[in-house]
Amino acid sequence: MEIDSAIRNCSDPRLQIKYQNATYVIRRAFALYEFQQVAFSFNGGKDSTVLLHLLRAGYFLYQKEMGSFNGNMDSVLKCPIRTIYFETTSTFPEINSFTHETAASYDLQLDIIRLDFKSGLVALLKEKTTEAIFLGTRIGDPNAVGQEQFSPSSDGWPPFMRVNPILDWSYRDVWAFILTCKVPYCILYDKGYTSIGSIYDTDPNASLCIPHHSGNKETFKPAYLLSDGRLERAGRVKKPASKNGNVPIMSNGLMNVNQHQNCSFSASIIAVGDEVLYGSEKEQVGAMLCKKLKALGWRVAHIAVVGNDIDFVADELEHRKDKDDLIFLFGGLGPLHSDVSLAGVAKAFGVRLAPDEEFEEYLRHLLGNNCTGNRNKMALLPEGITELLHHDSLPVPLIKCSNVMVLSATNISELKKQWDCLLQLPSSPLVQVAPFISKQLSTMLSDVEIADGLSQLSRTFPDIYIGKMMSSQVQSRASHNKFCWKGSCENRLCFADVVSEVRRRSIFRTKQRVILFMLSPSFHSSSSSNLRIIWSPTETAWRDIDIKKRIRVATSEGVKEEC
Numbered sequence: 004m005e006i007d008s009a010i011r012n013c014s015d016p017r018l019q020i021k022y023q024n025a026t027y028v029i030r031r032a033f034a035l036y037e038f039q040q041v042a043f044s045f046n047g048g049k050d051s052t053v054l055l056h057l058l059r060a061g062y063f064l065y066q067k068e069m070g071s072f073n074g075n076m077d078s079v080l081k082c083p084i085r086t087i088y089f090e091t092t093s094t095f096p097e098i099n100s101f102t103h104e105t106a107a108s109y110d111l112q113l114d115i116i117r118l119d120f121k122s123g124l125v126a127l128l129k130e131k132t133t134e135a136i137f138l139g140t141r142i143g144d145p146n147a148v149g150q151e152q153f154s155p156s157s158d159g160w161p162p163f164m165r166v167n168p169i170l171d172w173s174y175r176d177v178w179a180f181i182l183t184c185k186v187p188y189c190i191l192y193d194k195g196y197t198s199i200g201s202i203y204d205t206d207p208n209a210s211l212c213i214p215h216h217s218g219n220k221e222t223f224k225p226a227y228l229l230s231d232g233r234l235e236r237a238g239r240v241k242k243p244a245s246k247n248g249n250v251p252i253m254s255n256g257l258m259n260v261n262q263h264q265n266c267s268f269s270a271s272i273i274a275v276g277d278e279v280l281y282g283s284e285k286e287q288v289g290a291m292l293c294k295k296l297k298a299l300g301w302r303v304a305h306i307a308v309v310g311n312d313i314d315f316v317a318d319e320l321e322h323r324k325d326k327d328d329l330i331f332l333f334g335g336l337g338p339l340h341s342d343v344s345l346a347g348v349a350k351a352f353g354v355r356l357a358p359d360e361e362f363e364e365y366l367r368h369l370l371g372n373n374c375t376g377n378r379n380k381m382a383l384l385p386e387g388i389t390e391l392l393h394h395d396s397l398p399v400p401l402i403k404c405s406n407v408m409v410l411s412a413t414n415i416s417e418l419k420k421q422w423d424c425l426l427q428l429p430s431s432p433l434v435q436v437a438p439f440i441s442k443q444l445s446t447m448l449s450d451v452e453i454a455d456g457l458s459q460l461s462r463t464f465p466d467i468y469i470g471k472m473m474s475s476q477v478q479s480r481a482s483h484n485k486f487c488w489k490g491s492c493e494n495r496l497c498f499a500d501v502v503s504e505v506r507r508r509s510i511f512r513t514k515q516r517v518i519l520f521m522l523s524p525s526f527h528s529s530s531s532s533n534l535r536i537i538w539s540p541t542e543t544a545w546r547d548i549d550i551k552k553r554i555r556v557a558t559s560e561g562v563k564e565e566c
């Protein structure tokens with residue numbers, strides 16, 4: 004059988020092991036279920052193409068094992084397995100024709116379903132007893148989280164066993180198999196597509212783009228030349244902007260810099276460490292992270308310190324993971340029994356901790372032969388949700404699990420280094436929001452006098468956040484901010500005018516984040532209150548508004564501006 008011989012004769016021991024494991028799973032499935040009661044979910048994609056040939060090989064091996072192989076190579080080369088294909092109007096025509104041609108070539112009993120997955124499967128199971136379905140799902144696919152090689156269908160889905168023989172195959176393994184066995188694959192993969200969804204959400208992978216001379220059409224290298232498998236889904240873009248006005252997000256979770264001018268990102272910070280809770284160590288990394296995030300225009304929504312306990316970490320993450328764009332987690336990482344942060348992450352996302360070959364390699368370079376025993380624990384990462392973010396200046400990559408950034412920094416200088424690297428990454432999750440423009444106005448009115456006006460303002464404009472800062476912070480912040488407009492204590496500002504102006508200006512009604520900070524000594528102090536107005540349009544927009552003219556000032560001098 005040509006697939007079996009190609010693998011046996013190749014010089015790639017890793018591929019041979021992957022092949023043996025996958026065909027073992029397939030043979031067990033054929034032993035467990037009647038051939039007519041299993042189906043193969045085939046869609047012409049590379050993973051299901053690999054699976055098709057593994058099924059043919061597995062079927063051949065199973066028949067040989069059972070003594071039912073009749074020596075007729077024709078019947079072996081083909082595999083008349085029931086095959087289901089969910090066809091939609093948004094399928095690429097190349098995928099469609101490849102699927103039909105392949106099914107014909109290998110005598111697959113093709114069942115075309117024109118319903119969504121769930122309804123289609125409900126209808127299928129009503130019509131034909133189907134105990135198990137083979138899928139080309141791989142760890143790293145968004146829907147693979149928590150799956151095993153044999154995984155019952157999820158709650159709410161019709162009952163069948165999902166069989167995933169190539170669950171542990173990497174992008175490299177898939178292409179090694181296709182090229183070693185020289186099996187045909189869909190032509191789109193030669194045009195730079197690396198993972199194929201629908202015509203609406205799939206582009207060729209930009210990392211395979213060949214720079215073109217002006218006027219020439221862009222060309223792409225074939226998918227098997229993508230060296231970094233983590234970029235497999237980089238061509239999957241959620242487009243176009245949805246009706247509800249959501250900002251388009253690329254499949255890797257990033258937003259295009261130009262697309263997020265008017266939205267804000269939120270982050271949470273979770274510090275793990277009994278020592279902080281005991282009061283024996285002062286937590287500084289979190290405070291520094293807050294500053295750094297704010298400087299980028301991010302909002303820090305929550306900061307917590309938890310003890311070294313898997314459940315504490317998991318609970319905290321469960322509360323925040325769907326609320327924030329990113330969660331920063333630090334502390335509790337390392338070889339000790341108390342280093343349980345990553346186990347907490349795995350628990351929160353319902354996945355296992357599994358050895359990560361690539362991370363282990365980095366640790367081996369760093370720790371040499373010391374990377375044994377307990378230290379191997381450091382190479383256990385949450386399975387299927389982990390991305391390693393490499394930077395030349397870092398000895399080991401940063402770890403990102405879904406939307407949780409796990410930082411190994413234990414002090415400010417380590418944090419600064421990791422932060423800078425994170426910002427420099429081409430796929431940095433830290434999108435910079437348009438710079439905030441910060442202007443500061445002052446008033447001689449005390450906070451008691453302006454309190455009513457402010458609360459009225461915040462009721463009318465819920466997108467305006469009114470906060471308070473200590474006056475000691477004012478001067479140092481002001482001097483760091485090149486956009487700052489410092490009002491001096493001599494300038495009296497009629498607060499009612501600010502309120503009426505804010506209300507009148509429709510700009511404040513937009514989604515742009517406007518923050519009025521009341522910079523104030525406390526109400527019992529005799530010195531002035533300051534109003535600091537921060538918002539996110541551009542400097543030009545600020546100038547257009549010409550707040551100096553628009554906000555009338557009660558004094559004859561008006562407000563001083565210093566930029």
Ligand SMILES: Cc1cc2nc3c(=O)[nH]c(=O)nc-3n(C[C@H](O)[C@H](O)[C@H](O)COP(=O)(O)O)c2cc1C
Pocket residue numbers: 044120124136138145146155156157160165200
């Ligand atoms: C045969 C088959 C069985 C599936 N079973 C389940 C299931 O049990 N639970 C589930 O949440 N999704 C199930 N799905 C949906 C997949 O998890 C996933 O949404 C689908 O493969 C689309 O992947 P894509 O969004 O990357 O194209 C199934 C899909 C297929 C084709």
Ligand SMILES: Nc1ncnc2c1ncn2[C@@H]1O[C@H](COP(=O)(O)OP(=O)(O)OP(=O)(O)O)[C@@H](O)[C@H]1O
Pocket residue numbers: 044045046047048049050051052087088089090137138139140141144197198199200
């Ligand atoms: N429309 C479909 N019809 C039948 N099976 C499907 C369909 N879409 C997905 N599947 C099943 O889900 C598996 C995973 O889909 P996925 O898109 O990740 O892989 P693929 O399509 O094989 O390859 P690629 O990642 O390059 O698109 C497929 O291998 C196939 O078994």
Ligand SMILES: [Mg+2]
Pocket residue numbers: 046048198199200
């Ligand atoms: Mg696909």
